[in-house]
Amino acid sequence: MTETEPHTQDPLRESQHSAVATGAVEPGPLDEVSSHRTIDPSVLYVGTPVYLVATQNPDGSANLAPASSHFALGRTIVLGLEEGGQSLDNLRRHPEATVNFPSPSQWHHVERLAGVTGKHPVPEAKAETYEFEPQKFARAGLTPQPSDLVTVPRVREAPLQFEIKVARITDAASGEFAMVEAAVVRVHAVPEITVPGTSHLHPDHWSPLIYAYRNFYARGAEVGFTRKSPFAHTPEPLAKWEQHGGAWNVVNVTDEHAQVDLLRCDGGEVVDRLVLREPRELRWAAVQRATHP
Ligand SMILES: Cc1cc2nc3c(=O)[nH]c(=O)nc-3n(C[C@H](O)[C@H](O)[C@H](O)COP(=O)(O)O)c2cc1C
Structure with missing residues (x-):
């Protein structure tokens, strides 16, 4: 089992609030969307x-x-x-x-x-x-x-x-x-x-x-980020694992920690489990879980 170190040097990594990381915004299943009405709004200023x-x-x-x-x-x-x-x-x-x-x-x-x-x-x-x-x-x-x-x-x-x-x-x-x-x-x-x-x-x-x-x-609180965000750093051990051809899977995310399985690139066999605890890394894990269901 591997623990990651908090990244205190990078100003982009200072503690941030994220609705994704705290679970405040859960992506809902598409079948929960209700039937649409046809409308004719006077303006189209959606925001x-x-x-x-x-x-x-x-x-x-x-x-x-x-x-x-x-x-x-x-x-x-x-x-x-x-x-x-x-x-x-x-x-x-x-x-x-x-x-x-x-x-x-x-x-x-x-x-x-x-x-x-x-x-x-x-x-x-x-x-x-x-x-x-x-x-x-x-x-x-x-x-x-x-x-x-x-x-x-x-x-x-x-x-x-x-x-x-x-x-x-x-x-x-x-x-x-x-x-x-x-x-x-x-x-x-x-x-x-x-x-x-x-x-x-x-x-x-x-x-x-x-x-x-x-x-x-x-604007409200952040609900997620795209991979090009300067905040979207893959935690270092996972980035290294990827560089060596491995894959990973975020197994679960809570307010305190995230568990990430390290997978072999060939058969997808789990070889290790990483526990993330730093707020920015929890955010990253929550975003991965939401976008790679
Ligand atoms: C919140 C707000 C948004 C507006 N958005 C636009 C816009 O996107 N484009 C535009 O031409 N006018 C927009 N208007 C209207 C112009 O401000 C308005 O036509 C104004 O008379 C233009 O001033 P001017 O004639 O001195 O250029 C907006 C007005 C407000 C209050």
Whole structure:
């Protein structure tokens, strides 16, 4: 029987809370899913982080608008911005911006911008529900902060800020919005949400403001992780066993320990049993058990 040593050197291995490790989230069998209804929701905002996009107005001042439609892949971010808004007009003329991610506690700053546009005159479609506001930062109660590589300011209060340069703007087939494809040229993060000594954001310390349906939420506790997570280290003895061609099987996981059988690669015969006790390794074991049933 082999016991593992706690890994105290790696900052990524500091004790974390995980619903998987504590058993709070048990993957349920698919047959428990009830019958679906066909619905026709007015919006399809299933839950995306909110960002504040800062762009440059024709007079050189900054516009700031809340949005949530976006995705990021590699070093590219794609923003979904409505036609008729000042932000999109600005990006077509001056292809630089900052994308600023507020924290959940800052939702009211976002909401202060919900009924205003930097476009003058206010487009007819928005005339009843929006008013013109040239001073968006002041209106939101937020502070412009100079950027490094673009001429548009960042939002000082936002814990995570991207400086972006637009590569292409593609009109949506519906004509209602455009997809703004941009290179993220610099990322700024407050130290509290990073892993010291690395370029990682700390997933337990960074929680975006989530816009789901039409409501704001904070992200909940971690429920699992993918194998590419910087936290997804295979415990060392098991990694070594794998390197030598062996396989393993997580037999059970409790709040205190996990039992892992070491298997021979040929016949799958159990040759040893490893007991894991360190919280991060319990998490790893719980994730393996959930994903390799
Ligand atoms: C929480 C929230 C999310 C929003 N998401 C988007 C979005 O993804 N894309 C968009 O174009 N507008 C979005 N809007 C609406 C814009 O903020 C709104 O149209 C605003 O007038 C744009 O400002 P501008 O005209 O100065 O660019 C969102 C508004 C709020 C409050």
